[in-house]
Amino acid sequence: MSTHTTTDAPLFEARDVHKSFGAVDVLRGMSVGVEPGHITAIVGDNGAGKSTFIKCLTGIYSPDAGSLAFRGKAVTVSSPDHARKLGIETVYQDLGLVDDLPVWHNLHLNRELTWGRGPFSVLRRKAMSRDAARMLEELDVRIPSPDIEIRALSGGQRQAVAISRAVSWGPSLVIMDEPTAALGVRETAAVEELIGRLRSRGTSVLLISHDMPQVLRLCDTVTVLRHGRTVSSRPVGQLSPDRLVALITGASTDKEMFA
């Protein structure tokens, strides 16, 4: 838990976002606000629409209705590239790493350093390896060497590489879709520490997680999504695992709980 207050102006705000696929209404009024330097969680049952919502924020889907604002200005995020230009980076569950390339190359994917241009360009391996070592060190990520292939890394180390890559673009908001879902206890702790370090650098994080104790440990604010709708947004201090489960399942409404 951090000592941040919830009175800052939001860095990012989504309001009343709707998205349907054919006759299926997946998002039916999703809202969330992300404050600068805060960790905001989105929780909700399987199929509630969390990943779909993220894809609406990052330009993969265009919302049917609703509004997005970044630093107080209305935006239409037209593509993942556009999201990146705004300063929003996303770490998806599949991580998007290339298994048979070394860590340094994954950290420079699609922005390789080269000598020369076009078909005759040469990769600057040493420079990229050095850069990679620095990127990992900045976030205190421990990997035997940036020259090791991704396939040789543990799940937690892979997650850390994917997060380091996202952060190296200097985003103000990093979105993570279930970053610890596939990890063991120690690896989860390491990724949580890494997320905490992002916050200390002033980076905002929007975290999707099914792990209620983790959400309560790590986040400042929790937004609960149910059947495609935001049903609650509360500072973490007002919540408990039982309360979260009740809000997620609909056993209790926010109004009843905080009457």
Ligand SMILES: Nc1ncnc2c1ncn2[C@@H]1O[C@H](COP(=O)(O)OP(=O)(O)OP(=O)(O)O)[C@@H](O)[C@H]1O
């Ligand atoms: N492209 C699509 N076309 C039709 N239906 C879709 C599409 N994408 C998602 N859905 C449906 O939208 C609902 C929400 O899916 P989504 O993946 O956003 O849920 P989620 O909250 O991320 O779930 P989980 O916790 O299991 O990851 C599901 O019922 C899913 O089948």
Ligand SMILES: [Mg+2]
């Ligand atoms: Mg999902």
